Amino acid sequence: MSETARYRLAVASRIVAAVVAGYALASAVSILFALLLPVSKAEAVLASTMLSFAVYAGIVIWVFHARSATRAWIGLLVPLAVISLACWLLMPGGAA
Protein backbone atom coordinates (compact mmCIF):
# COMPACT_ATOMS: atom_id res chain seq x y z
CA MET A 1 0.00 0.00 0.00
CA SER A 2 1.31 3.42 -0.87
CA GLU A 3 1.96 6.09 1.72
CA THR A 4 -1.02 8.18 0.52
CA ALA A 5 -3.40 5.24 0.53
CA ARG A 6 -2.34 4.29 4.05
CA TYR A 7 -2.82 7.89 5.21
CA ARG A 8 -6.28 8.04 3.68
CA LEU A 9 -7.30 4.75 5.25
CA ALA A 10 -6.12 5.95 8.65
CA VAL A 11 -8.13 9.18 8.29
CA ALA A 12 -11.22 7.22 7.21
CA SER A 13 -10.77 4.93 10.20
CA ARG A 14 -10.59 7.90 12.55
CA ILE A 15 -13.70 9.44 11.01
CA VAL A 16 -15.69 6.25 11.58
CA ALA A 17 -14.28 6.02 15.10
CA ALA A 18 -15.24 9.62 15.88
CA VAL A 19 -18.71 9.49 14.35
CA VAL A 20 -19.90 6.04 15.40
CA ALA A 21 -17.87 4.95 18.41
CA GLY A 22 -17.58 8.54 19.61
CA TYR A 23 -21.36 8.94 19.57
CA ALA A 24 -21.74 5.65 21.43
CA LEU A 25 -19.22 6.70 24.07
CA ALA A 26 -20.83 10.15 24.44
CA SER A 27 -24.19 8.39 24.93
CA ALA A 28 -22.76 6.00 27.51
CA VAL A 29 -21.06 8.78 29.47
CA SER A 30 -24.29 10.80 29.44
CA ILE A 31 -26.39 7.85 30.58
CA LEU A 32 -23.97 7.20 33.43
CA PHE A 33 -24.06 10.87 34.37
CA ALA A 34 -27.88 10.84 34.35
CA LEU A 35 -27.87 7.78 36.61
CA LEU A 36 -25.44 9.37 39.07
CA LEU A 37 -26.94 12.88 39.30
CA PRO A 38 -28.68 13.28 42.65
CA VAL A 39 -31.77 15.02 41.25
CA SER A 40 -35.12 13.86 39.88
CA LYS A 41 -34.97 11.47 36.95
CA ALA A 42 -36.46 13.92 34.43
CA GLU A 43 -34.09 16.67 35.54
CA ALA A 44 -31.08 14.35 35.33
CA VAL A 45 -32.04 13.15 31.86
CA LEU A 46 -32.41 16.70 30.57
CA ALA A 47 -29.17 17.91 32.18
CA SER A 48 -27.01 15.11 30.86
CA THR A 49 -28.63 15.17 27.42
CA MET A 50 -27.77 18.87 27.14
CA LEU A 51 -24.23 18.18 28.32
CA SER A 52 -23.74 15.28 25.91
CA PHE A 53 -22.82 17.59 23.01
CA ALA A 54 -19.85 18.98 24.94
CA VAL A 55 -18.81 15.43 25.80
CA TYR A 56 -19.14 14.38 22.16
CA ALA A 57 -17.12 17.36 20.98
CA GLY A 58 -14.37 16.53 23.48
CA ILE A 59 -14.29 12.91 22.34
CA VAL A 60 -14.03 13.82 18.65
CA ILE A 61 -11.21 16.25 19.38
CA TRP A 62 -9.38 13.52 21.24
CA VAL A 63 -9.90 10.99 18.41
CA PHE A 64 -8.24 13.32 15.92
CA HIS A 65 -5.42 14.06 18.28
CA ALA A 66 -4.65 10.44 19.26
CA ARG A 67 -1.25 9.21 18.08
CA SER A 68 -2.73 6.61 15.73
CA ALA A 69 -6.11 5.42 14.51
CA THR A 70 -5.67 2.14 16.38
CA ARG A 71 -5.02 3.98 19.62
CA ALA A 72 -8.10 6.08 19.00
CA TRP A 73 -10.23 2.96 18.59
CA ILE A 74 -8.83 1.37 21.76
CA GLY A 75 -9.28 4.63 23.64
CA LEU A 76 -12.95 4.66 22.65
CA LEU A 77 -13.92 1.01 22.98
CA VAL A 78 -12.33 0.26 26.36
CA PRO A 79 -14.08 3.12 28.24
CA LEU A 80 -17.25 2.35 26.29
CA ALA A 81 -17.24 -1.21 27.61
CA VAL A 82 -16.44 -0.16 31.18
CA ILE A 83 -19.01 2.64 31.29
CA SER A 84 -21.71 0.51 29.66
CA LEU A 85 -21.13 -2.13 32.31
CA ALA A 86 -21.34 0.51 35.04
CA CYS A 87 -24.62 1.80 33.57
CA TRP A 88 -26.04 -1.68 33.40
CA LEU A 89 -25.17 -2.26 37.07
CA LEU A 90 -26.67 1.08 38.13
CA MET A 91 -29.86 0.84 36.07
CA PRO A 92 -33.00 0.24 38.10
CA GLY A 93 -33.81 -3.38 37.29
CA GLY A 94 -30.19 -3.91 36.25
CA ALA A 95 -27.81 -6.34 37.88
CA ALA A 96 -27.27 -4.39 41.09
Add this chain to the structure above:
Amino acid sequence: MKEGFRQSMAWLHTWVGLLVGWVLFFVFVTGTMGYVNAEITRWMQPELPLPKKVVEVPSAQVLKLGLDRLEQVAPDARMWSITLPHRGLAERTDREAGIAWEDMPRPGLERGRRGNENFDPVTGVPDQPVEGRETGGGWELYEMHYALHYIDYDVAFRIVGVCTMFMLLAIVSGVITHKKIFKDFFTFRPGKGQRSWLDAHNLVSVMALPFFLMITYSGLVFFAFQYMPTVKDTLYGSSEKQLRQLYDELFKRDPVDKVFEPVRRPAASVEDMIATAQAAWGKVPVATVMLRHPVAEGPYVEIIGDYSTTLNRGFPPKLRFDAVTGEPVEFDNETNASMLTRNVMLALHEGHFAGWWLRWLYFLSGVLGCAMIGTGLVLWTVKRRNNYLGKHGGTPGFGHRLVEVLNVGTIVGLPVAVAAYFWANRLLPIEMADRGEWEMHCLFAAWGWMFIYAGLRPLKRSWLESLYIAVAVFGLIPVLNFLTTDKHLGVTLPHGDWVLAGFDLTMLAFAAAFAYIAHKLKKRWLKQEGKA
Protein backbone atom coordinates in the same frame (compact mmCIF):
# COMPACT_ATOMS: atom_id res chain seq x y z
CA MET B 1 -2.45 13.01 13.98
CA LYS B 2 1.31 12.57 13.90
CA GLU B 3 2.05 16.20 14.58
CA GLY B 4 1.37 18.27 17.67
CA PHE B 5 -1.98 19.06 19.16
CA ARG B 6 -2.22 22.42 17.47
CA GLN B 7 -1.47 21.02 14.02
CA SER B 8 -3.98 18.20 14.35
CA MET B 9 -6.61 20.72 15.43
CA ALA B 10 -5.77 22.96 12.48
CA TRP B 11 -6.36 19.97 10.20
CA LEU B 12 -9.68 19.21 11.91
CA HIS B 13 -10.74 22.86 11.75
CA THR B 14 -9.97 23.07 8.03
CA TRP B 15 -11.91 20.01 6.97
CA VAL B 16 -14.80 20.22 9.40
CA GLY B 17 -15.28 23.84 8.37
CA LEU B 18 -15.11 23.15 4.65
CA LEU B 19 -17.52 20.20 4.70
CA VAL B 20 -20.43 22.08 6.18
CA GLY B 21 -19.42 25.69 5.57
CA TRP B 22 -22.01 26.32 2.89
CA VAL B 23 -24.91 24.87 4.87
CA LEU B 24 -23.79 26.85 7.90
CA PHE B 25 -23.60 30.02 5.83
CA PHE B 26 -27.21 29.40 4.78
CA VAL B 27 -28.20 28.77 8.40
CA PHE B 28 -26.50 31.98 9.56
CA VAL B 29 -27.98 34.15 6.81
CA THR B 30 -31.53 32.90 7.30
CA GLY B 31 -31.18 32.67 11.09
CA THR B 32 -29.98 36.26 11.29
CA MET B 33 -33.18 37.32 9.51
CA GLY B 34 -35.03 35.75 12.43
CA TYR B 35 -33.99 38.61 14.69
CA VAL B 36 -36.08 40.94 12.56
CA ASN B 37 -38.62 38.51 11.09
CA ALA B 38 -41.65 40.49 12.28
CA GLU B 39 -40.22 43.64 10.70
CA ILE B 40 -39.52 41.83 7.43
CA THR B 41 -43.07 40.49 7.37
CA ARG B 42 -44.45 43.98 7.88
CA TRP B 43 -42.42 45.27 4.97
CA MET B 44 -43.69 42.38 2.87
CA GLN B 45 -47.32 43.28 3.59
CA PRO B 46 -47.33 46.99 2.76
CA GLU B 47 -51.12 47.19 2.59
CA LEU B 48 -51.46 46.59 6.34
CA PRO B 49 -52.21 49.72 8.37
CA LEU B 50 -49.70 51.01 10.89
CA PRO B 51 -49.89 49.00 14.10
CA LYS B 52 -52.41 50.37 16.58
CA LYS B 53 -51.13 52.15 19.67
CA VAL B 54 -52.00 50.16 22.75
CA VAL B 55 -54.90 51.79 24.59
CA GLU B 56 -54.68 51.15 28.31
CA VAL B 57 -58.23 50.77 29.59
CA PRO B 58 -59.48 49.67 33.02
CA SER B 59 -59.08 45.89 33.21
CA ALA B 60 -62.64 45.46 34.54
CA GLN B 61 -63.99 46.69 31.24
CA VAL B 62 -61.75 44.41 29.16
CA LEU B 63 -62.60 41.44 31.37
CA LYS B 64 -66.32 42.00 31.01
CA LEU B 65 -66.13 42.43 27.23
CA GLY B 66 -63.89 39.38 26.95
CA LEU B 67 -66.08 37.13 29.09
CA ASP B 68 -69.23 38.24 27.24
CA ARG B 69 -67.62 37.38 23.93
CA LEU B 70 -66.22 34.05 25.19
CA GLU B 71 -69.68 32.97 26.43
CA GLN B 72 -70.92 33.64 22.91
CA VAL B 73 -68.20 32.03 20.80
CA ALA B 74 -67.03 29.25 23.12
CA PRO B 75 -69.82 28.27 25.54
CA ASP B 76 -68.42 24.77 25.95
CA ALA B 77 -64.69 25.36 26.48
CA ARG B 78 -61.93 23.65 28.41
CA MET B 79 -59.92 26.87 28.53
CA TRP B 80 -60.67 30.58 28.22
CA SER B 81 -58.10 33.30 28.24
CA ILE B 82 -58.30 37.07 28.01
CA THR B 83 -55.33 39.21 27.11
CA LEU B 84 -55.36 42.67 28.65
CA PRO B 85 -54.01 45.39 26.35
CA HIS B 86 -50.60 46.25 27.74
CA ARG B 87 -47.16 47.47 26.87
CA GLY B 88 -44.67 44.63 27.16
CA LEU B 89 -41.51 45.28 29.15
CA ALA B 90 -39.42 44.52 26.06
CA GLU B 91 -39.73 46.60 22.93
CA ARG B 92 -41.98 45.23 20.15
CA THR B 93 -44.02 43.14 22.61
CA ASP B 94 -47.10 45.34 23.09
CA ARG B 95 -50.31 43.34 23.02
CA GLU B 96 -53.85 44.30 22.10
CA ALA B 97 -57.00 43.17 23.87
CA GLY B 98 -57.92 39.66 22.81
CA ILE B 99 -59.46 36.36 23.75
CA ALA B 100 -58.46 32.76 23.10
CA TRP B 101 -60.18 29.50 23.87
CA GLU B 102 -59.98 25.74 23.56
CA ASP B 103 -63.23 23.80 23.16
CA MET B 104 -63.85 20.62 25.17
CA PRO B 105 -62.04 17.83 23.30
CA ARG B 106 -64.32 15.51 21.42
CA PRO B 107 -64.33 11.90 22.73
CA GLY B 108 -61.11 10.14 21.88
CA LEU B 109 -59.21 13.33 21.12
CA GLU B 110 -56.56 14.81 23.36
CA ARG B 111 -57.18 18.43 22.45
CA GLY B 112 -60.15 20.55 21.54
CA ARG B 113 -60.51 23.07 18.73
CA ARG B 114 -58.71 26.33 19.46
CA GLY B 115 -59.59 29.84 18.45
CA ASN B 116 -58.63 33.42 19.16
CA GLU B 117 -59.53 36.96 18.18
CA ASN B 118 -58.61 40.50 19.09
CA PHE B 119 -61.23 43.09 19.95
CA ASP B 120 -61.57 46.79 20.54
CA PRO B 121 -61.15 47.33 24.31
CA VAL B 122 -63.63 50.21 24.32
CA THR B 123 -66.47 48.95 22.14
CA GLY B 124 -65.84 45.20 22.34
CA VAL B 125 -66.22 44.83 18.57
CA PRO B 126 -64.00 42.01 17.28
CA ASP B 127 -61.22 43.16 14.95
CA GLN B 128 -61.74 42.21 11.35
CA PRO B 129 -58.49 40.60 10.28
CA VAL B 130 -56.99 42.84 7.58
CA GLU B 131 -55.98 40.83 4.56
CA GLY B 132 -52.46 41.60 3.46
CA ARG B 133 -50.99 40.06 0.35
CA GLU B 134 -50.08 36.40 0.68
CA THR B 135 -46.42 36.18 1.58
CA GLY B 136 -43.95 33.87 3.26
CA GLY B 137 -42.73 36.98 5.09
CA GLY B 138 -39.82 37.00 7.49
CA TRP B 139 -41.10 33.86 9.15
CA GLU B 140 -40.47 31.59 6.14
CA LEU B 141 -36.94 32.94 5.81
CA TYR B 142 -36.26 32.43 9.49
CA GLU B 143 -37.83 28.98 9.55
CA MET B 144 -35.40 27.75 6.92
CA HIS B 145 -32.47 28.07 9.32
CA TYR B 146 -33.56 24.89 11.05
CA ALA B 147 -36.20 23.36 8.74
CA LEU B 148 -34.53 24.12 5.38
CA HIS B 149 -36.96 23.99 2.44
CA TYR B 150 -38.30 21.37 0.02
CA ILE B 151 -37.10 18.74 2.51
CA ASP B 152 -39.04 16.68 5.03
CA TYR B 153 -38.91 18.40 8.44
CA ASP B 154 -37.62 15.32 10.31
CA VAL B 155 -34.74 14.98 7.87
CA ALA B 156 -34.06 18.71 7.65
CA PHE B 157 -33.55 19.46 11.33
CA ARG B 158 -31.25 16.45 11.59
CA ILE B 159 -29.13 17.69 8.69
CA VAL B 160 -28.92 21.07 10.41
CA GLY B 161 -28.09 19.27 13.68
CA VAL B 162 -25.15 17.42 12.16
CA CYS B 163 -23.88 20.68 10.67
CA THR B 164 -24.30 22.41 14.03
CA MET B 165 -22.23 19.71 15.73
CA PHE B 166 -19.55 20.33 13.07
CA MET B 167 -19.78 24.02 13.84
CA LEU B 168 -19.16 23.32 17.52
CA LEU B 169 -16.11 21.26 16.57
CA ALA B 170 -14.90 23.99 14.21
CA ILE B 171 -15.17 26.58 16.98
CA VAL B 172 -13.36 24.49 19.58
CA SER B 173 -10.62 23.32 17.22
CA GLY B 174 -10.33 26.85 15.83
CA VAL B 175 -9.71 28.28 19.28
CA ILE B 176 -7.13 25.57 20.07
CA THR B 177 -5.32 26.28 16.79
CA HIS B 178 -4.58 29.78 17.99
CA LYS B 179 -1.71 29.95 20.36
CA LYS B 180 -1.89 33.72 20.48
CA ILE B 181 -5.61 34.31 20.25
CA PHE B 182 -5.38 37.69 21.98
CA LYS B 183 -2.45 38.98 19.95
CA ASP B 184 -3.92 37.64 16.71
CA PHE B 185 -7.07 39.55 17.42
CA PHE B 186 -5.19 42.81 17.12
CA THR B 187 -3.29 41.73 14.05
CA PHE B 188 -4.47 42.80 10.66
CA ARG B 189 -2.16 42.79 7.67
CA PRO B 190 -4.22 44.18 4.81
CA GLY B 191 -3.24 43.74 1.19
CA LYS B 192 -1.17 40.63 1.92
CA GLY B 193 -3.31 37.98 0.18
CA GLN B 194 -3.61 34.80 2.18
CA ARG B 195 -2.39 36.41 5.39
CA SER B 196 -4.99 39.15 5.14
CA TRP B 197 -7.74 36.57 4.71
CA LEU B 198 -6.41 34.72 7.76
CA ASP B 199 -6.32 37.89 9.82
CA ALA B 200 -9.82 38.85 8.70
CA HIS B 201 -11.07 35.36 9.58
CA ASN B 202 -9.44 35.57 13.03
CA LEU B 203 -10.76 39.04 13.63
CA VAL B 204 -14.43 38.36 12.92
CA SER B 205 -14.30 34.95 14.60
CA VAL B 206 -12.84 36.20 17.86
CA MET B 207 -14.92 39.38 17.91
CA ALA B 208 -18.18 37.52 18.38
CA LEU B 209 -16.80 34.24 19.75
CA PRO B 210 -19.11 34.15 22.79
CA PHE B 211 -22.08 34.68 20.48
CA PHE B 212 -20.97 31.88 18.16
CA LEU B 213 -20.48 29.44 21.03
CA MET B 214 -23.83 30.41 22.57
CA ILE B 215 -25.78 30.25 19.32
CA THR B 216 -24.25 26.91 18.32
CA TYR B 217 -24.68 25.14 21.62
CA SER B 218 -28.17 26.49 22.25
CA GLY B 219 -29.08 25.43 18.71
CA LEU B 220 -28.22 21.87 19.69
CA VAL B 221 -30.21 22.21 22.91
CA PHE B 222 -33.36 23.10 20.94
CA PHE B 223 -33.43 19.56 19.57
CA ALA B 224 -31.41 17.94 22.36
CA PHE B 225 -33.76 14.98 22.82
CA GLN B 226 -33.85 14.36 19.07
CA TYR B 227 -30.11 14.69 18.49
CA MET B 228 -29.15 12.66 21.55
CA PRO B 229 -32.14 10.40 22.26
CA THR B 230 -30.14 7.64 23.95
CA VAL B 231 -30.27 9.02 27.49
CA LYS B 232 -34.04 9.42 27.62
CA ASP B 233 -34.64 6.20 25.73
CA THR B 234 -32.48 4.28 28.19
CA LEU B 235 -33.94 5.78 31.35
CA TYR B 236 -37.56 6.21 30.25
CA GLY B 237 -38.03 4.02 27.16
CA SER B 238 -38.70 5.12 23.63
CA SER B 239 -42.48 4.64 23.42
CA GLU B 240 -44.68 7.71 23.22
CA LYS B 241 -46.39 6.84 26.49
CA GLN B 242 -43.14 6.47 28.41
CA LEU B 243 -41.78 9.72 27.04
CA ARG B 244 -44.97 11.56 27.88
CA GLN B 245 -44.11 10.98 31.50
CA LEU B 246 -40.77 12.75 30.97
CA TYR B 247 -42.23 15.70 29.08
CA ASP B 248 -45.18 16.11 31.47
CA GLU B 249 -42.75 16.37 34.36
CA LEU B 250 -40.35 18.77 32.64
CA PHE B 251 -42.95 21.05 31.09
CA LYS B 252 -45.42 20.75 33.99
CA ARG B 253 -48.17 19.61 31.67
CA ASP B 254 -51.42 18.12 32.84
CA PRO B 255 -51.48 14.32 32.57
CA VAL B 256 -53.38 13.14 29.53
CA ASP B 257 -56.18 11.54 31.60
CA LYS B 258 -56.98 14.65 33.64
CA VAL B 259 -60.72 15.43 33.46
CA PHE B 260 -62.02 18.96 32.89
CA GLU B 261 -65.43 20.57 33.02
CA PRO B 262 -66.49 23.43 30.78
CA VAL B 263 -65.36 26.84 32.03
CA ARG B 264 -67.94 29.27 33.45
CA ARG B 265 -67.77 32.97 34.36
CA PRO B 266 -65.96 33.10 37.74
CA ALA B 267 -67.97 34.02 40.82
CA ALA B 268 -65.06 35.70 42.61
CA SER B 269 -63.71 39.09 41.60
CA VAL B 270 -60.99 38.72 38.96
CA GLU B 271 -60.28 42.41 39.52
CA ASP B 272 -59.05 41.68 43.04
CA MET B 273 -56.86 38.86 41.76
CA ILE B 274 -55.27 41.16 39.21
CA ALA B 275 -54.67 43.74 41.93
CA THR B 276 -53.01 41.11 44.13
CA ALA B 277 -50.78 39.98 41.27
CA GLN B 278 -49.92 43.55 40.35
CA ALA B 279 -48.93 44.31 43.92
CA ALA B 280 -46.72 41.20 44.01
CA TRP B 281 -44.97 41.84 40.68
CA GLY B 282 -44.41 45.58 40.75
CA LYS B 283 -43.34 46.76 37.30
CA VAL B 284 -44.28 43.55 35.48
CA PRO B 285 -47.67 44.15 33.83
CA VAL B 286 -50.44 41.55 34.01
CA ALA B 287 -50.67 40.09 30.52
CA THR B 288 -53.30 37.40 30.50
CA VAL B 289 -56.10 35.93 32.60
CA MET B 290 -56.71 32.21 32.06
CA LEU B 291 -59.61 30.09 33.31
CA ARG B 292 -59.86 26.32 33.63
CA HIS B 293 -61.94 23.84 35.60
CA PRO B 294 -60.28 20.53 36.43
CA VAL B 295 -62.83 18.29 38.17
CA ALA B 296 -60.47 17.22 40.94
CA GLU B 297 -59.28 20.71 41.93
CA GLY B 298 -62.28 22.86 41.08
CA PRO B 299 -62.35 25.95 38.83
CA TYR B 300 -59.42 28.33 39.02
CA VAL B 301 -58.25 31.62 37.54
CA GLU B 302 -54.62 32.04 36.60
CA ILE B 303 -53.10 35.51 36.38
CA ILE B 304 -50.12 35.49 34.04
CA GLY B 305 -47.52 38.25 33.92
CA ASP B 306 -45.70 39.73 30.94
CA TYR B 307 -42.70 37.54 30.24
CA SER B 308 -41.12 39.45 27.38
CA THR B 309 -37.99 40.24 29.39
CA THR B 310 -37.66 37.05 31.40
CA LEU B 311 -34.92 34.61 30.46
CA ASN B 312 -36.89 31.67 31.83
CA ARG B 313 -38.43 31.05 28.40
CA GLY B 314 -41.97 29.72 28.46
CA PHE B 315 -42.39 30.13 32.21
CA PRO B 316 -43.96 33.52 32.94
CA PRO B 317 -44.78 34.66 36.48
CA LYS B 318 -48.13 33.17 37.50
CA LEU B 319 -50.56 33.29 40.39
CA ARG B 320 -53.54 31.02 40.77
CA PHE B 321 -56.85 31.77 42.54
CA ASP B 322 -59.97 29.77 43.33
CA ALA B 323 -62.65 30.93 40.88
CA VAL B 324 -65.41 30.59 43.48
CA THR B 325 -63.85 31.94 46.69
CA GLY B 326 -61.12 34.12 45.20
CA GLU B 327 -58.57 32.58 47.61
CA PRO B 328 -55.00 32.04 46.38
CA VAL B 329 -54.30 28.44 45.34
CA GLU B 330 -50.87 26.87 45.84
CA PHE B 331 -49.45 25.14 42.79
CA ASP B 332 -46.09 23.94 41.53
CA ASN B 333 -44.55 26.79 39.57
CA GLU B 334 -40.89 26.22 40.36
CA THR B 335 -38.46 25.70 37.49
CA ASN B 336 -35.76 23.20 38.36
CA ALA B 337 -32.11 23.86 37.55
CA SER B 338 -31.98 21.75 34.37
CA MET B 339 -35.10 23.32 32.92
CA LEU B 340 -33.92 26.79 33.88
CA THR B 341 -30.61 26.16 32.12
CA ARG B 342 -32.42 24.96 29.03
CA ASN B 343 -34.90 27.84 29.04
CA VAL B 344 -32.17 30.47 29.45
CA MET B 345 -30.17 28.96 26.58
CA LEU B 346 -33.19 28.98 24.28
CA ALA B 347 -34.07 32.54 25.34
CA LEU B 348 -30.54 33.68 24.53
CA HIS B 349 -30.73 31.94 21.16
CA GLU B 350 -34.00 33.58 20.16
CA GLY B 351 -33.39 36.96 21.77
CA HIS B 352 -37.09 37.80 22.14
CA PHE B 353 -36.23 39.83 25.23
CA ALA B 354 -33.83 42.08 23.33
CA GLY B 355 -34.72 45.74 22.86
CA TRP B 356 -33.64 47.58 19.76
CA TRP B 357 -30.01 48.19 20.73
CA LEU B 358 -29.43 44.60 21.71
CA ARG B 359 -31.43 43.42 18.72
CA TRP B 360 -29.07 45.25 16.36
CA LEU B 361 -26.16 43.69 18.22
CA TYR B 362 -27.72 40.26 17.66
CA PHE B 363 -28.20 41.10 14.00
CA LEU B 364 -24.59 42.28 13.63
CA SER B 365 -23.30 39.19 15.43
CA GLY B 366 -25.25 37.11 12.93
CA VAL B 367 -23.71 39.04 10.05
CA LEU B 368 -20.27 38.53 11.64
CA GLY B 369 -21.07 34.81 11.72
CA CYS B 370 -21.69 34.93 7.97
CA ALA B 371 -18.40 36.81 7.59
CA MET B 372 -16.55 34.25 9.71
CA ILE B 373 -17.83 31.35 7.59
CA GLY B 374 -17.33 33.27 4.34
CA THR B 375 -13.73 34.28 5.08
CA GLY B 376 -13.00 30.74 6.27
CA LEU B 377 -14.25 29.24 3.02
CA VAL B 378 -12.29 31.73 0.93
CA LEU B 379 -9.17 31.10 3.01
CA TRP B 380 -9.32 27.41 2.14
CA THR B 381 -9.17 28.14 -1.59
CA VAL B 382 -6.58 30.93 -1.36
CA LYS B 383 -4.23 28.73 0.67
CA ARG B 384 -4.52 25.79 -1.70
CA ARG B 385 -4.31 27.89 -4.82
CA ASN B 386 -1.03 29.33 -3.53
CA ASN B 387 0.27 25.82 -2.87
CA TYR B 388 -0.69 24.54 -6.31
CA LEU B 389 0.71 27.48 -8.15
CA GLY B 390 3.81 27.55 -5.99
CA LYS B 391 4.69 23.85 -5.97
CA HIS B 392 3.35 22.49 -9.20
CA GLY B 393 2.97 25.60 -11.29
CA GLY B 394 -0.17 23.99 -12.65
CA THR B 395 -3.85 24.72 -12.55
CA PRO B 396 -5.98 23.53 -9.64
CA GLY B 397 -8.11 20.41 -10.23
CA PHE B 398 -11.83 19.87 -10.35
CA GLY B 399 -12.33 19.67 -6.57
CA HIS B 400 -10.66 23.01 -6.07
CA ARG B 401 -12.67 24.62 -8.85
CA LEU B 402 -15.88 23.20 -7.34
CA VAL B 403 -15.12 24.78 -3.96
CA GLU B 404 -14.41 28.12 -5.61
CA VAL B 405 -17.66 28.07 -7.57
CA LEU B 406 -19.65 27.00 -4.50
CA ASN B 407 -18.03 29.84 -2.57
CA VAL B 408 -19.05 32.54 -5.02
CA GLY B 409 -22.49 30.99 -5.49
CA THR B 410 -23.09 30.84 -1.74
CA ILE B 411 -21.31 33.84 -0.26
CA VAL B 412 -22.63 36.31 -2.82
CA GLY B 413 -25.30 34.17 -4.48
CA LEU B 414 -27.36 33.52 -1.37
CA PRO B 415 -27.71 37.20 -0.42
CA VAL B 416 -28.74 37.89 -4.03
CA ALA B 417 -31.32 35.11 -3.72
CA VAL B 418 -32.72 36.65 -0.53
CA ALA B 419 -33.00 39.97 -2.36
CA ALA B 420 -34.83 38.12 -5.15
CA TYR B 421 -37.31 36.92 -2.51
CA PHE B 422 -38.04 40.57 -1.64
CA TRP B 423 -38.30 41.49 -5.33
CA ALA B 424 -40.76 38.63 -5.88
CA ASN B 425 -42.85 39.95 -3.02
CA ARG B 426 -43.32 43.24 -4.87
CA LEU B 427 -43.54 41.93 -8.43
CA LEU B 428 -45.60 38.71 -8.35
CA PRO B 429 -49.32 39.29 -9.09
CA ILE B 430 -51.14 40.02 -5.82
CA GLU B 431 -53.90 37.50 -6.49
CA MET B 432 -51.55 34.72 -7.58
CA ALA B 433 -52.36 31.28 -6.15
CA ASP B 434 -49.70 29.97 -3.72
CA ARG B 435 -48.03 33.33 -3.89
CA GLY B 436 -45.99 32.79 -0.72
CA GLU B 437 -44.58 29.55 -2.06
CA TRP B 438 -43.72 31.23 -5.38
CA GLU B 439 -41.70 33.87 -3.56
CA MET B 440 -39.68 30.98 -2.19
CA HIS B 441 -39.35 29.39 -5.64
CA CYS B 442 -37.96 32.72 -6.85
CA LEU B 443 -35.39 32.70 -4.06
CA PHE B 444 -34.12 29.25 -5.00
CA ALA B 445 -34.30 29.89 -8.75
CA ALA B 446 -32.18 33.03 -8.29
CA TRP B 447 -29.74 31.12 -6.11
CA GLY B 448 -29.47 28.31 -8.64
CA TRP B 449 -28.79 30.82 -11.37
CA MET B 450 -26.03 32.45 -9.29
CA PHE B 451 -24.31 29.04 -8.98
CA ILE B 452 -24.53 28.47 -12.72
CA TYR B 453 -23.27 31.96 -13.39
CA ALA B 454 -20.31 31.45 -11.06
CA GLY B 455 -19.53 28.21 -12.88
CA LEU B 456 -19.59 29.83 -16.32
CA ARG B 457 -17.24 32.74 -15.61
CA PRO B 458 -13.55 32.85 -14.74
CA LEU B 459 -13.06 33.04 -10.98
CA LYS B 460 -12.15 36.70 -10.51
CA ARG B 461 -14.76 37.85 -13.02
CA SER B 462 -17.43 35.77 -11.29
CA TRP B 463 -16.65 37.33 -7.89
CA LEU B 464 -16.76 40.87 -9.20
CA GLU B 465 -19.80 40.41 -11.42
CA SER B 466 -21.77 38.59 -8.71
CA LEU B 467 -20.94 41.41 -6.33
CA TYR B 468 -22.14 43.97 -8.88
CA ILE B 469 -25.40 42.01 -9.19
CA ALA B 470 -25.72 42.09 -5.40
CA VAL B 471 -25.14 45.85 -5.33
CA ALA B 472 -27.85 46.33 -7.97
CA VAL B 473 -30.50 44.04 -6.47
CA PHE B 474 -30.10 45.42 -2.94
CA GLY B 475 -29.65 49.04 -3.97
CA LEU B 476 -32.75 49.00 -6.14
CA ILE B 477 -35.08 47.54 -3.51
CA PRO B 478 -36.01 50.97 -2.08
CA VAL B 479 -36.61 52.14 -5.67
CA LEU B 480 -38.80 49.12 -6.39
CA ASN B 481 -40.64 49.80 -3.15
CA PHE B 482 -41.18 53.40 -4.25
CA LEU B 483 -42.59 52.28 -7.59
CA THR B 484 -44.92 49.58 -6.26
CA THR B 485 -46.21 50.79 -2.87
CA ASP B 486 -47.16 53.92 -0.99
CA LYS B 487 -44.93 52.93 1.96
CA HIS B 488 -41.59 54.07 0.56
CA LEU B 489 -38.81 56.13 2.15
CA GLY B 490 -40.46 59.38 1.05
CA VAL B 491 -43.40 58.50 3.30
CA THR B 492 -41.89 56.32 6.02
CA LEU B 493 -39.02 58.65 6.93
CA PRO B 494 -41.17 61.78 7.50
CA HIS B 495 -43.61 59.63 9.48
CA GLY B 496 -40.80 58.25 11.62
CA ASP B 497 -41.88 54.70 10.80
CA TRP B 498 -38.50 53.20 11.61
CA VAL B 499 -39.51 49.61 10.94
CA LEU B 500 -40.37 50.19 7.28
CA ALA B 501 -37.75 52.90 6.73
CA GLY B 502 -35.17 50.77 8.53
CA PHE B 503 -35.78 47.91 6.12
CA ASP B 504 -35.14 50.07 3.05
CA LEU B 505 -32.11 51.73 4.66
CA THR B 506 -30.65 48.35 5.62
CA MET B 507 -30.99 47.22 2.00
CA LEU B 508 -29.00 50.31 0.96
CA ALA B 509 -26.39 49.52 3.60
CA PHE B 510 -26.04 45.99 2.20
CA ALA B 511 -25.65 47.41 -1.30
CA ALA B 512 -22.93 49.74 -0.02
CA ALA B 513 -21.14 46.87 1.75
CA PHE B 514 -21.13 44.73 -1.40
CA ALA B 515 -19.91 47.70 -3.45
CA TYR B 516 -17.07 48.26 -0.99
CA ILE B 517 -15.99 44.60 -1.17
CA ALA B 518 -16.11 44.66 -4.98
CA HIS B 519 -14.05 47.85 -5.07
CA LYS B 520 -11.44 46.42 -2.69
CA LEU B 521 -11.11 43.15 -4.62
CA LYS B 522 -10.81 44.90 -7.94
CA LYS B 523 -8.13 47.29 -6.74
CA ARG B 524 -6.12 44.47 -5.26
CA TRP B 525 -6.35 42.25 -8.34
CA LEU B 526 -5.38 45.10 -10.64
CA LYS B 527 -2.29 45.69 -8.50
CA GLN B 528 -1.42 41.98 -8.64
CA GLU B 529 -1.73 41.92 -12.42
CA GLY B 530 0.41 45.05 -12.63
CA LYS B 531 3.14 43.26 -10.67
CA ALA B 532 3.00 40.05 -12.74
